[in-house]
Amino acid sequence: xxxxxxxxxxxxxxxxxxxxxxxxxxxxxxxxxxxxxxxxxxxxxxxxxxxxxxxxxxxxxxxxxxxxxxxxxxxxxxxxxxxxxxxxxxxxxxxxxxxxxxxxxxxxxxxxxxxxxxxxxxxxxxxxxxxxxxxxxxxxxxxxxxxxxxxxxxxxxxxxxxxxxxxxxxxxxxxxxxxxxxxxxxxxxxxxxxxxxxxxxxxxxxxxxxxxxxxxxxxxxxxxxxxxxxxxxxxxxxxxxxxxxxxxxxxxxxxxxxxxxxxxxxxxxxxxxxxxxxxxxxxxxxxxxxxxxxxxxxxxxxxxxxxxxxxxxxxxxxxxxxxxxxxxxxxxxxxxxxxxxxxxxxxxxxxxxxxxxxxxxxxxxxxxxxxxxxxxxxxxxxxxxxxxxxxxxxxxxxxxxxxxxxxxxxxxxxxxxxxxxxxxxxxxxxxxxxxxxxxxxxxxxxxxxxxxxxxxxxxxxxxxxxxxxxxxxxxxxxxxxxxxxxxxxxxxxxxxxxxxxxxxxxxxxxxxxxxxxxxxxxxxxxxxxxxxxxxxxxxxxxxxxxxxxxxxxxxxxxxxxxxxxxxxxxxxxxxxxxxxxxxxxxxxxxxxxxxxxxxxxxxxxxxxxxxxxxxxxxxxxxxxxxxxxxxxxxxxxxxxxxxxxxxxxxxxxxxxxxxxxxxxxxxxxxxxxxx
Amino acid sequence: xxxxxxxxxxxxxxxxxxxxxxxxxxxxxxxxxxxxxxxxxxxxxxxxxxxxxxxxxxxxxxxxxxxxxxxxxxxxxxxxxxxxxxxxxxxxxxxxxxxxxxxxxxxxxxxxxxxxxxxxxxxxxxxxxxxxxxxxxxxxxxxxxxxxxxxxxxxxxxxxxxxxxxxxxxxxxxxxxxxxxxxxxxxxxxxxxxxxxxxxxxxxxxxxxxxxxxxxxxxxxxxxxxxxxxxxxxxxxxxxxxxxxxxxxxxxxxxxxxxxxxxxxxxxxxxxxxxxxxxxxxxxxxxxxxxxxxxxxxxxxxxxxxxxxxxxxxxx
Numbered sequence: 005x006x007x008x009x010x011x012x013x014x015x016x017x018x019x020x021x022x023x024x025x026x027x028x029x030x031x032x033x034x035x036x037x038x039x040x041x042x043x044x045x046x047x048x049x050x051x052x053x054x055x056x057x058x059x060x061x062x063x064x065x066x067x068x069x070x071x072x073x074x075x076x077x078x079x080x081x082x083x084x085x086x087x088x089x090x091x092x093x094x095x096x097x098x099x100x101x102x103x104x105x106x107x108x109x110x111x112x113x114x115x116x117x118x119x120x121x122x123x124x125x126x127x128x129x130x131x132x133x134x135x136x137x138x139x140x141x142x143x144x145x146x147x148x149x150x151x152x153x154x155x156x157x158x159x160x161x162x163x164x165x166x167x168x169x170x171x172x173x174x175x176x177x178x179x180x181x182x183x184x185x186x187x188x189x190x191x192x193x194x195x196x197x198x199x200x201x202x203x204x205x206x207x208x209x210x211x212x213x214x215x216x217x218x219x220x221x222x223x224x225x226x227x228x229x230x231x232x233x234x235x236x237x238x239x240x241x242x243x244x245x246x247x248x249x250x251x252x253x254x255x256x257x258x259x260x261x262x263x264x265x266x267x268x269x270x271x272x273x274x275x276x277x278x279x280x281x282x283x284x285x286x287x288x289x290x291x292x293x294x295x296x297x298x299x300x301x302x303x304x305x306x307x308x309x310x311x312x313x314x315x316x317x318x319x320x321x322x323x324x325x326x327x328x329x330x331x332x333x334x335x336x337x338x339x340x341x342x343x344x345x346x347x348x349x350x351x352x353x354x355x356x357x358x359x360x361x362x363x364x365x366x367x368x369x370x371x372x373x374x375x376x377x378x379x380x381x382x383x384x385x386x387x388x389x390x391x392x393x394x395x396x397x398x399x400x401x402x403x404x405x406x407x408x409x410x411x412x413x414x415x416x417x418x419x420x421x422x423x424x425x426x427x428x429x430x431x432x433x434x435x436x437x438x439x440x441x442x443x444x445x446x447x448x449x450x451x452x453x454x455x456x457x458x459x460x461x462x463x464x465x466x467x468x469x470x471x472x473x474x475x476x477x478x479x480x481x482x483x484x485x486x487x488x489x490x491x492x493x494x495x496x497x498x499x500x501x502x503x504x505x506x507x508x509x510x511x512x513x514x515x516x517x518x519x520x521x522x523x524x525x526x527x528x529x530x531x532x533x534x535x536x537x538x539x540x541x542x543x544x545x546x547x548x549x550x551x552x553x554x555x556x557x558x559x560x561x562x563x564x565x566x567x568x569x570x571x572x573x574x575x576x577x578x579x580x581x582x583x584x585x586x587x588x589x590x591x592x593x594x595x596x597x598x599x600x601x602x603x604x605x606x607x608x609x610x611x612x613x614x615x616x617x618x619x620x621x622x623x624x625x626x627x628x629x630x631x632x633x634x635x636x637x638x639x640x641x642x643x644x645x646x647x648x649x650x651x652x653x654x655x656x657x658x659x660x661x662x663x664x665x666x667x668x669x670x671x672x673x674x675x676x677x678x679x
Numbered sequence: 680x681x682x683x684x685x686x687x688x689x690x691x692x693x694x695x696x697x698x699x700x701x702x703x704x705x706x707x708x709x710x711x712x713x714x715x716x717x718x719x720x721x722x723x724x725x726x727x728x729x730x731x732x733x734x735x736x737x738x739x740x741x742x743x744x745x746x747x748x749x750x751x752x753x754x755x756x757x758x759x760x761x762x763x764x765x766x767x768x769x770x771x772x773x774x775x776x777x778x779x780x781x782x783x784x785x786x787x788x789x790x791x792x793x794x795x796x797x798x799x800x801x802x803x804x805x806x807x808x809x810x811x812x813x814x815x816x817x818x819x820x821x822x823x824x825x826x827x828x829x830x831x832x833x834x835x836x837x838x839x840x841x842x843x844x845x846x847x848x849x850x851x852x853x854x855x856x857x858x859x860x861x862x863x864x865x866x867x868x869x870x871x872x873x874x875x876x877x878x879x880x881x882x883x884x885x886x887x888x889x890x891x892x893x894x895x896x897x898x899x900x901x902x903x904x905x906x907x908x909x910x911x912x913x914x915x916x917x918x919x920x921x922x923x924x925x926x927x928x929x930x931x932x933x934x935x936x937x938x939x940x941x942x943x944x945x946x947x948x949x950x951x952x953x954x955x956x957x958x959x960x961x962x963x964x965x966x967x968x969x970x971x972x973x974x975x976x977x978x979x980x981x982x983x984x985x986x987x988x989x990x991x992x993x994x995x
Contacts, residue, residue: 592807
């Protein structure tokens with residue numbers, strides 16, 4: 005297909021999502037219609053969108069004007085390689101999540117599911133329109149629709165007060181961000197009154213106003229992405245939503261913020277400055293470390309995953325920041341590599357975080373618990389979910405040969421281009437950000453050893469004398485649709501990890517269409533087997549050979565040991581150290597894992613610990629770890645707001661004559677100004 | 680097939696490292712016994728132990744999952760791959776580009792994660808304790824290792840170990856301050872990653888002090904043999920990475936088969952010296968408290984970062 009018909013096809017797929025959502029409102033006695041028909045149809049639309057996006061990444065851009073919207077303000081749509089890439093991400097990840105959702109919502113009542121189906125598909129369609137939008141007007145409309153539909157999805161269980169307040173926090177920060185984005189568009193358009201992206205691109209901003217626009221956009225999109233200190237909504241809202249929605253929000257929605265950042269910075273403003281890159285790097289490094297350190301001390305599985313989303317947004321920002329620094333100093337090849345690494349990680353994170361949230365959903369569904377301290381031994385109850393979760397855990401821990409490693413490897417390769425830079429300070433700072441990335445990677449591995457070891461391995465844990473929670477709920481493995489969704493995303497982890505060269509070429513095309521520069525020819529000539537960022541003598545990586553060697557050695561060793569010696573096995577109880585009265589409560593808990601980290605990184609956490617005294621009749625131990633940002637940023641802002649509103653309330657006299665006086669004074673004031 | 684000799688060499692090299700690894704362990708134990716005024720066991724003792732373990736019936740805890748049984752093989756496979764990538768004898772390794780230094784660190788991380796998962800699989804308190812401690816050591820040692828390797832990568836402009844060795848071996852003899860920092864950091868990481876004194880004591884089974892041993896407590900027979908063998912390979916691989924970065928003399932160049940005997944002799948000499956040095960360190964130092972380990976390793980991390988910054992400041 006050529007690019008105009010691809011754009012029309014993508015538009016059709018997005019509208020199909022809207023239609024599917026509306027069909028969900030058809031009153032039905034059973035929820036079977038939505039589950040058996042609508043969600044799978046939504047997955048098909050997602051697959052189609054992914055296919056269109058993948059093709060569009062290789063074609064010139066196409067645009068379309070829709071006679072909708074306000075008079076004189078039609079909707080502009082455009083499909084270019086960047087939008088194509090993000091459509092590929094949205095379509096392929098949402099396909100897996102939709103199939104999973106078809107199985108997951110089996111216990112919902114028909115009315116509730118119809119509503120969820122509407123909100124869910126409107127949410128998907130609005131994300132597609134954010135990506136396709138080619139003017140600030142449609143962009144903001146789609147952006148706000150996305151925020152609102154996801155707000156309603158977050159508050160699905162709105163009868164719980166905790167979920168209502170999580171939704172409110174989310175809505176507030178989302179609107180704060182939207183306000184900043186709106187202002188950024190206002191600054192960028194330069195007074196012509198034309199808000200199409202073409203006009204914004206053409207506007208010639210002075211360095212000062214360009215920086216103002218960048219800061220507003222960075223702040224606004226950062227609020228949606230979950231960078232510190234605007235992350236506070238993320239660990240509240242993501243766990244509150246039903247698991248497929250958490251997967252979409254963490255996997256795809258926060259990536260639209262990355263899309264916005266890339267679109268505005270590289271495309272609309274243009275002329276990237278290295279100072280912007282340094283800001284992005286500093287914020288990114290802070291976000292990365294903060295996210296992973298707080299994830300390590302969580303024991304609510306979905307909250308922990310949400311903190312890891314904060315961390316991964318930080319990693320993506322590190323890649324973007326390095327790219328901006330290299331572009332700013334005039335090293336386009338290294339800058340393109342950084343951009344590719346960031347976008348690659350964006351895709352990877354969407355895939356494995358979607359997989360992990362869906363896995364957490366399966367656990368929640370079958371055992372009814374989210375608290376890691378109450379889990380244990382789930383691998384025997386749900387071996388299939390356990391396998392897919394292991395794939396996701398290894399991928400997010402950046403272990404070769406899965407996909408998380410590829411993007412981190414590309415980031416390290418970008419950082420190793422630092423000797424190109426002329427500025428001595430920046431040159432020595434870039435490797436420090438690489439060190440942050442290395443530290444975060446190792447901490448993530450620790451965190452997922454904790455998650456997997458506590459939840460799936462070992463034995464079911466007793467809690468406060470009660471019978472083991474996991475056993476009580478008699479967990480069953482995921483159903484066929486859920487398995488299909490999990491398998492789709494797990495396959496994504498393998499494909500993106502084992503065949504990185506084709507994705508690298510696609511992203512190179514995306515980067516070239518945005519910035520006009522790509523990787524060196526040597527890097528592009530290498531075969532599909534090898535991943536080469538600059539030139540073969542400098543760095544290369546081949547995940548296929550990597551995997552084949554390890555697997556071959558494993559198989560040969562198993563065979564040889566059997567042949568030469570024997571394969572006899574005896575099963576016995578684990579060694580009890582001569583102390584037979586062991587209970588399952590003596591296993592490590594999630595908190596025990598976090599305790600060591602809490603000790604090494606003590607000052608970062610705000611820890612409230614209550615230890616029982618020796619004579620307590622009913623000894624109680626409690627530990628609460630709070631986010632310092634609440635005390636640094638949010639509570640002071642809240643207090644200030646309250647203080648100001650109290651002062652403003654002084655104006656409210658409740659007498660009509662006073663209000664008339666206000667109107668009169670305002671009129672006089674306006675006359676003075678407008679004259 | 681002009682690559683045939685290279686592939687043969689690569690296979691030979693990994694077989695050499697894998698089969699000689701227990702010998703190096705035996706040599707370290709022998710040196711340590713001498714230094715501690717004990718009569719030394721035979722240098723072949725690790726081989727006897729391996730054979731004995733392979734003959735025994737494996738006992739598996741009833742609480743475990745397949746992860747527990749697969750892990751020893753995964754560890755062995757990972758270490759085998761590592762042994763094949765590091766230029767030990769010659770830089771003529773056609774498969775070495777499959778994994779550069781970053782992938783090598785990732786490979787060790789994969790092995791560590793599997794070992795920790797297997798430890799937690801038994802559901803005993805020892806397993807969890809060992810896994811937690813091992814990951815605590817790992818999350819600090821891994822970035823320190825990466826920064827050490829980055830210093831060498833910045834000097835030679837490449838992350839391929841073969842290219843690094845070629846460029847480092849041919850520079851004029853001069854002491855690079857950055858490499859000096861990196862070498863100290865690397866030594867600290869080597870001690871921590873291979874569970875040696877002062878971070879861990881390979882000869883203890885005292886619960887308060889165990890790290891690595893606590894993780895593998897449930898393993899027996901062929902599984903234990905493979906875990907121990909993998910640990911021995913890991914020690915040798917770390918030593919050879921150290922030689923490649925800080926003492927690359929004697930490693931034969933691509934296609935130079937005549938230099939092979941010399942390379943073999945150089946390797947044997949370097950391994951003997953390094954083993955003796957390791958025994959010396961283990962005799963002079965005492966094991967640290969667990970929470971001092973994090974300070975020890977953050978020291979290593981800072982030294983490595985300092986080394987990297989020194990490279991940028993003095994260009995050497």
